[in-house]
Structures are given as C-alpha cells and as structure tokens.
Amino acid sequence: MENNTQIQSKVRRIKEQIFLIAVFLCAVIAVIPLFSVIGYVFVKGIGAIDFNFFTQLPAPVGETGGGMGNAVVGTFILVVLSCLLGLPIGIFGGIWLAQFGGGKRGFMIRYAADVLSSIPSIVIGIFAYVLIVTTMKRFSAIAGGFALGIIMIPTVTRTTEEMIKMIPRSLYEAGLALGIPEWRVTLSIVFRTAWNGVFTGIMLSVSRIMGETAPLLFTAFNSMYWNFSIDQPMSSMTVQIYNYAISPFAEWHAKAWAGSLTLVALVLGITLLVRKFSKRVRYG
Amino acid sequence: MKNKGDVWFKRITFLFASSIPFLLFILVFILLQKSLPAIVEFGPGFVFGTVWDPLADKFSALPFIYGTMISSLIALAIAVPLGMGCAIYLSEVSQSKFKEYIAVMVELLAAIPSVVYGLWGIFVLGPWLVKIIPGMTYGTCMLTGGVILAIMILPTITAISREVFQAVPYNLRESAMALGATKWECFKLAIFGPATSGIIGAIILGLGRALGETMAVTMVIGNRPKISASLFAPAYTLASVIANEFAEATSDLNLSALIELALILLVITILINGVARLLVWKTTLKYNPR
Numbered sequence: 001m002e003n004n005t006q007i008q009s010k011v012r013r014i015k016e017q018i019f020l021i022a023v024f025l026c027a028v029i030a031v032i033p034l035f036s037v038i039g040y041v042f043v044k045g046i047g048a049i050d051f052n053f054f055t056q057l058p059a060p061v062g063e064t065g066g067g068m069g070n071a072v073v074g075t076f077i078l079v080v081l082s083c084l085l086g087l088p089i090g091i092f093g094g095i096w097l098a099q100f101g102g103g104k105r106g107f108m109i110r111y112a113a114d115v116l117s118s119i120p121s122i123v124i125g126i127f128a129y130v131l132i133v134t135t136m137k138r139f140s141a142i143a144g145g146f147a148l149g150i151i152m153i154p155t156v157t158r159t160t161e162e163m164i165k166m167i168p169r170s171l172y173e174a175g176l177a178l179g180i181p182e183w184r185v186t187l188s189i190v191f192r193t194a195w196n197g198v199f200t201g202i203m204l205s206v207s208r209i210m211g212e213t214a215p216l217l218f219t220a221f222n223s224m225y226w227n228f229s230i231d232q233p234m235s236s237m238t239v240q241i242y243n244y245a246i247s248p249f250a251e252w253h254a255k256a257w258a259g260s261l262t263l264v265a266l267v268l269g270i271t272l273l274v275r276k277f278s279k280r281v282r283y284g
Numbered sequence: 285m286k287n288k289g290d291v292w293f294k295r296i297t298f299l300f301a302s303s304i305p306f307l308l309f310i311l312v313f314i315l316l317q318k319s320l321p322a323i324v325e326f327g328p329g330f331v332f333g334t335v336w337d338p339l340a341d342k343f344s345a346l347p348f349i350y351g352t353m354i355s356s357l358i359a360l361a362i363a364v365p366l367g368m369g370c371a372i373y374l375s376e377v378s379q380s381k382f383k384e385y386i387a388v389m390v391e392l393l394a395a396i397p398s399v400v401y402g403l404w405g406i407f408v409l410g411p412w413l414v415k416i417i418p419g420m421t422y423g424t425c426m427l428t429g430g431v432i433l434a435i436m437i438l439p440t441i442t443a444i445s446r447e448v449f450q451a452v453p454y455n456l457r458e459s460a461m462a463l464g465a466t467k468w469e470c471f472k473l474a475i476f477g478p479a480t481s482g483i484i485g486a487i488i489l490g491l492g493r494a495l496g497e498t499m500a501v502t503m504v505i506g507n508r509p510k511i512s513a514s515l516f517a518p519a520y521t522l523a524s525v526i527a528n529e530f531a532e533a534t535s536d537l538n539l540s541a542l543i544e545l546a547l548i549l550l551v552i553t554i555l556i557n558g559v560a561r562l563l564v565w566k567t568t569l570k571y572n573p574r
Contacts, residue, residue: 012466012469013466015466015468015469016466016467016468016469018468019466019467019468019471020377020467020468022369023369023370023372023373023376023377024373024377024378025369026365026366026367026368026369026370026372026373027369027370027373027374027378027386029366030366030367030370030386030389030390030393030438030442031386031389031390031393033393033435033438034389034390034392034393034396036404036408037396037400037401037404040404040407040408041400041403041404044407088300089300089303089304091300092296092297092299092300092301093297093300093301093303093304095297096294096297096298096300096301097301099297100294100297100298101301105302108305109301109302109304109305112304112305112308113304114557114561115308115554115557115558116304116307116308118492118496118553118554118557119311119496119550119553119554120495120496120497120498120523120549120550120553121496121498122496122498122523122526122527122546122549123311123315123496123546123549123550124311125530126315126526126530126542126543126546127310127311127314127315129530130314130318130543131310131314150307153304153307154304157301157304181287181289181290182287182289182290182293183287183289183290183292183293183294184289186293187293207395208395210397211395211396211397211398211399211400212397212398213397213398213399213498213499214398214498214499214523214527217527217530217531218530218531221531238397238399238499241399241400241403242399242402242499242503245399245402245403245406245503246406246503253407256403257403260397260399260400260403263397263399263400264396264397264400267395267396267397268392268395268396271391271392271395272392275388275391
C-alpha cells in the first residue's frame with residue numbers, strides 16, 4: 001500500500017518536471033527566430049552599408065555602388081505626413097474619450113477604434129488608393145502618408161486615453177479649484193502630466209508604421225530618384241527592400257539586407273529606448 | 285453659465301474623436317461601392333469559383349480563401365502550443381530575471397517589420413526547411429508561409445495568454461498549492477479552467493493577425509492561384525494577391541474583383557476580432573472588474 005503511494009508521488013513529480021521542462025523549452029524556442037533574424041540581417045547587411053548607402057540613389061542592375069538615400073528620406077517624409085493625420089485625431093480623440101467618453105457615444109468611438117486597429121493594413125492601402133490616388137490620378141506620398149496615418153490612429157487614441165485616465169482625479173480637481181477653466185486644466189495640467197506616456201505610445205506606433213510595406217505598394221508606390229514633393233510617388237525603405245528582395249540579382253539582395261539592417265536598427269532602437277522610459281505601454 | 289472655452293473644447297475634441305467611426309464608415313462604404321461591379325458580374329459564385337484569369341477577365345476567390353485559411357491554420361498549429369508554453373513559463377513558472385529577458389525578446393519579435401521577415405524567409409527559413417523536411421523541394425510554398433506566420437503571431441498569442449493567466453486570481457493558485465498540488469496540477473486544476481475563454485480569445489486574435497498579414501507571406505508562399513492538397517506546393521492568399529496585382533490591374537473588373545477580395549478579408553477579420561475581444565474581455569473583466 002505504502003509502495004503504491006510512493007510510486008504515485010513519483011509519477012506526479014515526474015509529470016511536474018516534464019511540464020516545467022516543456023514550458024521552458026517553449027520559451028527558448030520562441031526567441032530563436034529573433035536571434036536568427038537579427039543575426040542574419042546584421043551579418044549579411046553590414047557588408048553593404050557604407051556612407052554612400054545613405055547618400056546615393058539606387059544603382060541600376062550590373063553597376064556596383066549606389067544606395068537607398070532617397071528611400072531613407074522618403075520613409076521619414078512619409079512618417080511626418082502620417083503624423084499630421086494620425087496625431088491630431090489620435091490625441092484629441094483620446095482626450096475626448098478620457099474626459100467625456102463615458103456614455104454610449106464613447107463606447108461607440110472606442111469600438112470603432114478597436115475595429116480600425118484590426119483591419120489588415122493592405123485593406124487600408126486600398127482605401128487610400130480609392131480615396132486619394134484615383135482622385136489625384138497618380139501615386140503620391142500624400143496617399144501613402146494618409147494610409148499610414150490611419151494605421152496610427154487607434155494606437156495613439158488608446159494610449160492617450162489610458163495615460164490620461166491614469167492621472168489622479170485629485171490633480172484635475174485641484175486645477176478646477178484654482179478657478180482655471182476646464183479646458184486649460186485638461187490641456188496644461190492633466191495632458192502635460194500624461195505626456196510622457198502619450199509620447200511613448202506615439203513612438204511605438206511610429207516605429208510600427210516605419211516597417212509597413214503593404215499599404216505603400218499602391219499609394220506612395222516607389223521612385224528611383226530624389227523626390228521631396230509630396231504629390232509625387234515616393235520611395236520608402238520597406239518598398240525598396242521588398243523590390244530588391246524579390247529581384248533575381250545577387251547585388252540587389254545584398255542591398256535588401258543592408259536596408260533591412262538599417263530598418264531593424266531604427267525600429268528596435270526606438271522600441272527599446274521607449275521601453276526604458278515606460279513599461280506600461282505595449283503593442284496594440 | 286459654462287465657460288465658452290470649455291464648450292468649444294468639448295466640441296472640437298469630439299469632432300476629432302467622431303472622425304474615427306466616420307473614417308471606418310467611409311472605408312466600408314468605399315470597399316462596398318468599388319467591389320459592386322464584381323459582385324454584380326460574378327454573384328455569390330465569386331466565393332466558390334476556382335478560376336483567376338486577369339487576361340480573360342474571369343475572377344473568383346476560392347484559391348485565395350483556401351490559401352489564407354490553410355496558411356493561418358498552420359501558423360496556429362505551431363504558434364498556439366509554443367505561445368501558450370511561453371506564456372505559462374512567463375506567468376506561472378519562472379521567478380528569475382531570465383524571464384524578463386524572454387518577455388522583452390518576444391515583444392521585440394512583434395516589432396520586426398514584416399518585409400524583413402519576408403527577406404529572412406526567402407533566404408534563410410525556406411532553404412533550411414527544404415534541408416530538414418524530406419519531400420519538400422521548394423522553399424517558397426504553403427508550409428514556409430505558415431511557419432513565417434507562426435513566428436509573426438507568436439508575440440500576440442504569448443502576450444495575451446500571459447495577460448489572461450495573470451488575471452486569474454491568486455487565491456485559486458494558493459488553494460491548489462495548499463492542497464499539495466504540483467505546479468502542473470495547479471495549472472491544470474486552478475488556472476486552465478478559468479482562463480479557457482480568454483485563451484480561446486488569444487488564439488482567435490492571433491488568427492486575425494495571421495489572416496491579414498501580407499508582405500512576409502507574399503514573399504514566401506509562392507503566389508500560385510491553385511488549390512493543392514500538398515503543403516509543399518505554392519499557394520496564394522487574399523492579401524498577397526492584392527499586394528501583387530493591385531498596382532497593375534489590367535481592367536476595371538480586375539480592380540473591382542481585387543477590392544471584393546479585400547472586402548472578404550475585411551469582413552472575416554472584423555468578425556474574428558469581434559468574437560476574440562469579447563472572449564478576452566469576459567475573462568479579464570470577470571476577475572478584475574474595472
């Protein structure tokens with residue numbers, strides 16, 4: 001009888017060990033792709049990166065050298081454009097939701113933001129295409145920035161709302177007690193206190209849209225030349241990497257790796273920096 | 285008498301806030317309107333037909349729906365056990381500092397741009413899979429697409445499952461431990477039950493991400509609009525065909541058919557996300573009412 005319980009407890013302990021080892025292995029396997037991606041991007045990309053890579057235009061097939069300077073600039077222009085659309089809607093929308101969004105209308109808007117965040121980015125690209133590209137009759141940076149801006153809206157809205165709601169109510173009431181109008185209290189006291197967290201959310205969504213390719217394929221399209229006018233097609237790092245990656249030429253593949261290295265360094269750099277300052281926000 | 289500034293402040297912020305549902309409404313309206321020609325031309329047969337021939341102006345969606353579904357299911361088959369295990373490790377098992385590193389690294393997995401995964405998939409993952417799996421001859425096929433998707437949805441499933449596990453009250457764990465349960469028994473008896481609907485929600489949210497993911501899949505799945513039973517054959521997804529053909533659509537009907545594909549994708553993802561969020565809310569709100 002006693003023997004039986006001993007065996008039983010041994011079996012239980014073995015089961016526990018298997019469980020512990022299995023979940024530990026899961027955790028280890030889960031991070032292997034990260035190391036593989038970063039490792040390959042670094043090793044294969046570092047060789048093709050030099051000063052020219054950031055200052056020169058793409059070289060035609062067969063010619064050595066060249067870079068993706070225009071694509072780096074293009075990505076930054078697209079990010080600025082998308083901020084012009086995404087930030088006002090996201091920030092003011094978030095403020096409204098936090099301050100006045102308790103009722104039915106608040107629920108509806110929050111729900112709409114949730115739905116918007118679940119829409120595949122390529123579908124948003126089609127939206128921008130129909131709305132802007134067909135009206136302007138050409139691909140343009142404006143259309144690309146519009147698509148990326150819409151992708152930003154839900155994240156910025158949600159973080160703004162959450163960050164403002166974390167500010168203690170007493171701060172708000174103290175402001176009102178001083179006789180300051182509500183809107184000044186909201187903007188200059190509550191929002192300013194919440195700004196660090198809001199900024200974190202903004203940077204995370206900027207790093208996300210920097211890596212977006214799909215909505216740019218038929219909005220901002222691509223360009224092999226320097227272009228600073230926003231009503232023209234504009235190249236971006238992601239689209240350029242894509243075109244290089246699916247081409248049959250080895251020297252273009254090298255450029256794709258180098259572009260990826262730049263992009264990954266930027267995106268992971270922003271994510272890690274922002275994480276250091278705030279631990280509360282995460283990807284939506 | 286209310287302050288005039290306050291009245292205007294409320295109005296202006298409301299204007300911005302209400303532009304979100306407004307944009308959503310226009311988006312759905314535009315997709316419906318632009319896909320109308322294809323809907324009228326092909327009717328419900330669009331969803332069940334297998335021909336995609338831009339030169340003959342004949343379009344139908346089944347190969348793409350099939351490719352999207354199967355590649356996402358492969359992704360779930362890999363990412364669900366892995367992500368769950370990872371979440372259990374992070375929330376229930378480990379107390380060490382190592383755990384925080386794992387959590388950050390899984391989060392970074394979500395930050396890597398999709399096009400970089402695609403590049404890595406073409407030149408690293410695909411050839412590697414060909415090497416280790418007998419019978420697989422091409423790196424660009426359904427299986428590679430599924431595996432890439434699995435890696436990309438792993439952070440979603442891990443993060444949300446972890447959140448759900450942590451929402452389960454501590455006294456349930458403590459009661460199980462007090463009865464002498466091992467960690468495995470504690471998980472099985474005290475945590476898994478209350479967390480079930482939340483976990484299903486996490487899985488469905490992962491599925492939602494996999495369905496809409498475009499670039500990485502487009503680069504590794506082979507892009508051939510044929511239904512094939514083999515996982516080693518090239519396939520095509522809804523999002524991929526849009527990415528490949530939209531800028532070069534040959535006719536208005538072609539464009540309209542592509543937009544109808546986008547509409548199908550939109551409806552599927554909205555439905556799936558709606559269900560998933562409901563399930564996650566159910567668990568987290570049950571134990572931590574806000």
